[in-house]
Amino acid sequence: MSGKLESAMSSLVELFECYALKDGDRLHLSRREMSNMFHEELGDLIKRSKDPQKTAEILTNMDQNLDGQVDFEEFISMVTKFTMCSFDYFTMDRTVVYTSRCGNPW
Numbered sequence: 001m002s003g004k005l006e007s008a009m010s011s012l013v014e015l016f017e018c019y020a021l022k023d024g025d026r027l028h029l030s031r032r033e034m035s036n037m038f039h040e041e042l043g044d045l046i047k048r049s050k051d052p053q054k055t056a057e058i059l060t061n062m063d064q065n066l067d068g069q070v071d072f073e074e075f076i077s078m079v080t081k082f083t084m085c086s087f088d089y090f091t092m093d094r095t096v097v098y099t100s101r102c103g104n105p106w
């Protein structure tokens, strides 16, 4: 049985490969693959961002070595930065999930 962290890590690898495989190169996200991933996986989070300028900055700077594509290390770096900026969003949602699943926690 895997823990939540191991599951999250596995999910990130699977997600990256799912989008990266579309052009046959499973090790890199092309610009089109990145665009598809943003719209399909982060659309709601981007719309709710309290700091749209910071969000745009993180997403446009994904390609750190400027080779026109995003490798797994660059992808994980973006996920880390974006997750840190989204802490309030996720903790707010966790309360909603907890309340709806377990009743009033107080």
Ligand SMILES: [Ca+2]
Residues within 6 Å of the ligand: 019, 020, 021, 022, 023, 024, 025, 026, 027, 028, 029, 030, 033
């Ligand atoms: Ca690819």
Ligand SMILES: [Ca+2]
Residues within 6 Å of the ligand: 062, 063, 064, 065, 066, 067, 068, 069, 070, 071, 074
């Ligand atoms: Ca790159």
